[in-house]
Amino acid sequence: MKLLQAYLDIHSSCNYKCAYCYRSELETAGNRAGPMPLEVFEKLTPILKRMCWSVSLSCAGEPLLYSHLWDIMDVVNRELAGLDVTLVTNGFLLNERAQDILAESIVSKVSVSIDTVNPELYSRLCGCAPGALETVLRNVESFGSKLRRGTGWPKLFVTAIAMKSTMPHLADLARRCCGMGVDGIKIQWLVPWKASLESEVVAHDDATRAVLREVASILAAGRVYFEYPNAPAGEKIRSLVQGFRFYRNKPGYCLFSLAKVANVLLKTPCRLAGTHLNVYQDGTMHACASSNGPGVSFLTDDVDEQEKRMRKAIAFLRRGGSYPECSKCRFYQ
Numbered sequence: 219m220k221l222l223q224a225y226l227d228i229h230s231s232c233n234y235k236c237a238y239c240y241r242s243e244l245e246t247a248g249n250r251a252g253p254m255p256l257e258v259f260e261k262l263t264p265i266l267k268r269m270c271w272s273v274s275l276s277c278a279g280e281p282l283l284y285s286h287l288w289d290i291m292d293v294v295n296r297e298l299a300g301l302d303v304t305l306v307t308n309g310f311l312l313n314e315r316a317q318d319i320l321a322e323s324i325v326s327k328v329s330v331s332i333d334t335v336n337p338e339l340y341s342r343l344c345g346c347a348p349g350a351l352e353t354v355l356r357n358v359e360s361f362g363s364k365l366r367r368g369t370g371w372p373k374l375f376v377t378a379i380a381m382k383s384t385m386p387h388l389a390d391l392a393r394r395c396c397g398m399g400v401d402g403i404k405i406q407w408l409v410p411w412k413a414s415l416e417s418e419v420v421a422h423d424d425a426t427r428a429v430l431r432e433v434a435s436i437l438a439a440g441r442v443y444f445e446y447p448n449a450p451a452g453e454k455i456r457s458l459v460q461g462f463r464f465y466r467n468k469p470g471y472c473l474f475s476l477a478k479v480a481n482v483l484l485k486t487p488c489r490l491a492g493t494h495l496n497v498y499q500d501g502t503m504h505a506c507a508s509s510n511g512p513g514v515s516f517l518t519d520d521v522d523e524q525e526k527r528m529r530k531a532i533a534f535l536r537r538g539g540s541y542p543e544c545s546k547c548r549f550y551q
Contacts (some may be wrong), residue, residue: 220268220269220270220271220470220473221271221473221474221477221492221493222269222270222271222272222492222493222494222495222532223270223271223272223273223274223474223493223494223495224266224269224270224272224273224274224495224496224497224503225274225277225494225495225496225497225507226254226262226273226274226275226276226277226496226497226498227254227275227276227277227278227279227281227499228253228254228259228275228276228279228281228284228290229252229253229254229276229279229280229281229282229283229284230250230251230252230253230254230278230279230499231251231252231253231279231280231283232278232279232280232283232308233280233283233308233310233311233346234280234308234310234344234345234346235344235345235346236343236344236345237342237343237344237345237415238343238379238381238408238409238415238418239278240278240409240411250499251279252499253283253284253285254290254499255499256286256289256290256293258499258500258501258517259290259293260293260297261501261516261517262497262501262516262517263293263294263297263298264297264521265516265521265525266298266301266497267297267298267300267301268525269495269525269528269529270301270495271301271302271467271469271470271471271473271474272301272302272303272304272467272470272471272474273298273301273302273303273304274303274304274305274306275294275303275304275305275325276305276306276307277306280307280308280311281305281306281307282307282310282311282312282316283311287316287319288319291319291320291323291325294323294324294325295323295324298324299324300467301467301470302326302327302465302466302467302470302471303323303324303325303326304325304326304327304328304329305320305325305327305328305329305372306328306329306330306331306377307328307329307330307331308330308331308344308354309330309331309332309353309354309357309358310346310350310353310354310357312330312354312357312358312361313357314360317357317360317361317364318364320361320372321361321364321365321368321372323372324466325371325372326371326372326373326464326465326466326467327372327373327374327375327464327465328361328372328373328374328375329375329376329377329404330354330357330358330374330375330376330377331376331377331378331379332351332354332355332358332376332377332378332391333378333379333381333384333391334378334383334384334387334388334390334391335351335355335387335390335391335394336387336390337349337351337352339383339384339387343381343383343384355394355398358374358376358398358399358400359397359398359399361374361399362374362398362399362400363399365399366399371466373401373402373464374399374400374401375400375401375402375403375404375464376391376395376400376402376403376404377403377404377405377406378391378403378404378405378406379406379407379408380405380406380407380408380420380446381408381418381419381420382417382418382419382420383418385420385426385429386429388405388429388430388433389429389432389433389436391403392432392433392436392437392440392442393436395437395440395442396436396437396439396440396442397440400442401442401443401464402442402443402444402445402464403433403437403442403443403444403445404445404446405430405433405444405445405446405447406447407419407420407447407448408420422448430446443460443461443464444457445457445461458475474493477492477493478490478493481493484538486535486536486538487538487540487544488506488535488540488544488547490506490507491535491536491538492505492532492533492535492536494506494507495528496508496509498513500515500517501515501516501517502514502515503515503516503528504531505528505531505532505535506531506535506541507547508543508544508547510541510543510544510547511531511534511535511541512527512531514527514528514531
């Protein structure tokens, strides 16, 4: 039973400098900025297929910076077939060539990060040049049109970080997405990982709920899926059921969802315990979203022994085990 979601960056650098991004915090000796060597990725794919139901090719970097995108996607198509493969991009480099490569791949979902459709605010938050937003929106609309003419895969999503400065523009983002062939929008709350972000944290009050209701109404009319955290129980169940259609590996999605529910019901200290695998540029893996605990490298010859160590770490967390660093983690309950 494969319950793990693996997160890695095929390219850990980025062409944006988003004010809220914690990418610089992830740079360590084993996770330097830059592309993941193709030979490292190829060596990791067998263990990913053996242990995971889903693999995300980007979590903090910009994957479309990869200069030989076709080569690495060729490995993905050959070696990770049957898994749910996702990719997150800021969309600036989602040009026609990148669209063609992704449209012909086994990728299940491409998510484009767009926090606001206000050009000035977008430029300030993302640390990018004026006019970048229009390039991104144009790329998304073009990709959406291409996907509608094809097989319908991958699914096209927009993800937005909800902040005090972006909340007033959230309804405008929803309206724009309805006309671009987007399958869904996912809202994420800002994580204030540094003190300067505290002033941008959204209050979960009546005003916020009113904005979310308006956005939900707009998207429902446009037949666009909507997901956001801290939703009422009924909305969470609806989201879980409707979200089923956006995954190629549907059995894996169902088992993974049940595992997360079990963590909540069993009051496991970490809500991601036993479901998350972090993969670094040097091939080191951690059974923890925050990379706490021991790291295991599968680039050695003794793969079976390394897998035993990894499964032991996963079982430790599932049983409610924790490391000294866990108490400071945002996933720790």
